[in-house]
Amino acid sequence: MIKDRLTPAQHAALWDDFRGGSQEAFSQLYELFAADLYRYGYNLVRNKQLVEDCLHELYLHLHTKRSQLGPTDNIRFYLYRSLRRRLTDALTKLNKFDSDDYAFDNAEFLIQPYESDLIEQQTLERRKQIVVAELNKLPKRQKEILYLVYMKGLTYQQAADVMEITMKSVYNTINVALTTLRSYIKETMLREGLFVGILLLALFSYFINF
Amino acid sequence: MDYSLFKEEDFCEDTAFIHWVISPTEESNQFWTSFLKKYPHKMKEMERASEFIKTIHFQEFEPSQDDLSRLKQRIWEDIETPVRRLNPWTRLAYWSAAAVALLVMAAGIFWWTLQPTTYQTAYGEIRKITLADGSIVTLNASTKLIVANDLNTESVREVWIEGEAYFDIAKRNGAKFIVHTPEAQVEVLGTEFNVCTRRKSTKVVLHEGKVKLQAPHTQAVVMKPGDMATVSDKDQYIQLKIVTPKNYDSWKESIVVLDDRPVSEIVQMLEDTYGIPIQFENPLLLNKKLTGRLSLKSSDEFVENLATILETEVEKTEKGYFFK
Numbered sequence: 001m002i003k004d005r006l007t008p009a010q011h012a013a014l015w016d017d018f019r020g021g022s023q024e025a026f027s028q029l030y031e032l033f034a035a036d037l038y039r040y041g042y043n044l045v046r047n048k049q050l051v052e053d054c055l056h057e058l059y060l061h062l063h064t065k066r067s068q069l070g071p072t073d074n075i076r077f078y079l080y081r082s083l084r085r086r087l088t089d090a091l092t093k094l095n096k097f098d099s100d101d102y103a104f105d106n107a108e109f110l111i112q113p114y115e116s117d118l119i120e121q122q123t124l125e126r127r128k129q130i131v132v133a134e135l136n137k138l139p140k141r142q143k144e145i146l147y148l149v150y151m152k153g154l155t156y157q158q159a160a161d162v163m164e165i166t167m168k169s170v171y172n173t174i175n176v177a178l179t180t181l182r183s184y185i186k187e188t189m190l191r192e193g194l195f196v197g198i199l200l201l202a203l204f205s206y207f208i209n210f
Numbered sequence: 211m212d213y214s215l216f217k218e219e220d221f222c223e224d225t226a227f228i229h230w231v232i233s234p235t236e237e238s239n240q241f242w243t244s245f246l247k248k249y250p251h252k253m254k255e256m257e258r259a260s261e262f263i264k265t266i267h268f269q270e271f272e273p274s275q276d277d278l279s280r281l282k283q284r285i286w287e288d289i290e291t292p293v294r295r296l297n298p299w300t301r302l303a304y305w306s307a308a309a310v311a312l313l314v315m316a317a318g319i320f321w322w323t324l325q326p327t328t329y330q331t332a333y334g335e336i337r338k339i340t341l342a343d344g345s346i347v348t349l350n351a352s353t354k355l356i357v358a359n360d361l362n363t364e365s366v367r368e369v370w371i372e373g374e375a376y377f378d379i380a381k382r383n384g385a386k387f388i389v390h391t392p393e394a395q396v397e398v399l400g401t402e403f404n405v406c407t408r409r410k411s412t413k414v415v416l417h418e419g420k421v422k423l424q425a426p427h428t429q430a431v432v433m434k435p436g437d438m439a440t441v442s443d444k445d446q447y448i449q450l451k452i453v454t455p456k457n458y459d460s461w462k463e464s465i466v467v468l469d470d471r472p473v474s475e476i477v478q479m480l481e482d483t484y485g486i487p488i489q490f491e492n493p494l495l496l497n498k499k500l501t502g503r504l505s506l507k508s509s510d511e512f513v514e515n516l517a518t519i520l521e522t523e524v525e526k527t528e529k530g531y532f533f534k
Contacts, residue, residue: 181262
């Protein structure tokens with residue numbers, strides 16, 4: 001989950017301090033966001049060396065170009081976008097990709113079953129496991145969208161910007177996720193309904209036979 | 211954005227809501243707490259949406275502290291020209307890192323305390339909780355209690371409950387204490403009472419002091435010690451009955467006191483407490499009224515004793531108990 005709990009105003013203030021030349025603010029940018037960028041990067045390329053190289057470049061770039069950077073009130077979004085671009089470029093250099101394609105062959109966004117703190121019926125747990133399994137079947141690119149929106153709290157627009165795709169693709173993916181959930185709920189209800197139906201039928205035929 | 215019209219799915223899609231679930235801030239906490247106060251009936255939908263959002267939880271590789279400090283050193287080495295002495299800077303970086311870590315920790319703790327607290331008991335579990343204002347709440351099995359975070363400062367202390375609990379409210383300079391149930395609200399100053407909100411109705415038994423009970427379509431009723439009030443959210447009036455209060459909160463000691471209560475009521479109570487369905491071959495037994503005391507410590511024992519009293523046999527089936 002997200003480690004920093006800064007409000008947009010605090011993001012903007014920290015970013016402005018940093019742009020104004022504060023070394024402490026720069027150091028905070030590292031302490032607050034490096035680990036999280038590392039996680040995102042590793043999920044994309046599964047290669048520690050590559051992630052570290054890109055982060056190294058990214059922070060150096062921030063430090064030297066700070067006076068030329070624009071304002072932001074969501075540093076995470078800003079940094080995610082820069083890191084992802086750097087990783088794409090690095091991979092393109094390595095493999096000569098079509099820049100249009102999803103460059104991250106090794107990406108692995110895996111949704112893990114999450115232990116609920118609600119102690120409800122076990123059926124809820126089972127239901128969730130099935131939803132998780134369904135979501136894991138989605139293409140990597142779509143899972144990356146879910147990762148950015150539901151795990152990292154980016155808005156649809158920001159997620160679209162980071163991945164350099166259209167808002168429409170983000171909307172569609174979110175809809176796929178919700179449909180998965182919805183169809184599963186429906187299915188469970190249907191199955192329960194079917195059970196009652198079969199039971200009634202069995203009773204009915206029993207009486208007919210007599 | 212008119213959140214009062216939102217359904218579960220709308221919450222799932224709303225980035226402001228998502229952001230609050232995965233990373234609450236002071237601002238968002240304030241916003242959603244006051245929203246819930248205004249629309250308490252949205253709680254279920256918001257809860258389910260938040261469950262769904264949390265379900266989408268990705269596996270992440272956790273960089274080690276070594277990885278991070280090695281990387282940091284590499285960056286800082288390249289930033290710093292060798293002319294500017296390296297040592298004091300590293301020390302400064304360490305100090306600021308420590309300060310930031312401390313700051314982040316303090317902020318985290320601060321925000322954590324602002325979160326409303328939720329307590330939930332499992333089937334068969336009874337738990338006693340002391341709230342921040344000194345009030346003591348005993349939760350019966352399968353009960354959920356949400357406590358506002360500001361019991362010590364706000365002039366109105368508020369909690370939300372689903373299930374059954376016994377409240378011993380501490381007096382605090384005339385600050386009201388309100389227990390919200392799905393069907394009604396109980397308003398008190400300082401007193402002891404039992405609230406049971408199961409099967410779509412709320413039952414309040416007053417032990418001591420004075421409470422005011424209110425439901426959406428009824429006039430408020432002021433209860434006296436020994437009163438038992440029953441109301442559902444569709445009722446036009448609140449039903450009052452004089453009872454022996456201690457018979458209604460004996461569950462705290464895991465004892466059921468039966469004072470001429472029908473078997474059907476006991477069966478309901480048992481299903482609520484243990485979540486085990488009970489069936490009767492002879493439905494007439496359900497109308498039988500019983501008097502006496504039974505221990506609730508173990509469901510097997512309780513059911514066997516009940517069978518003995520009813521002069522019948524009981525069988526433990528895969529799903530529950532079957533009285534012959």
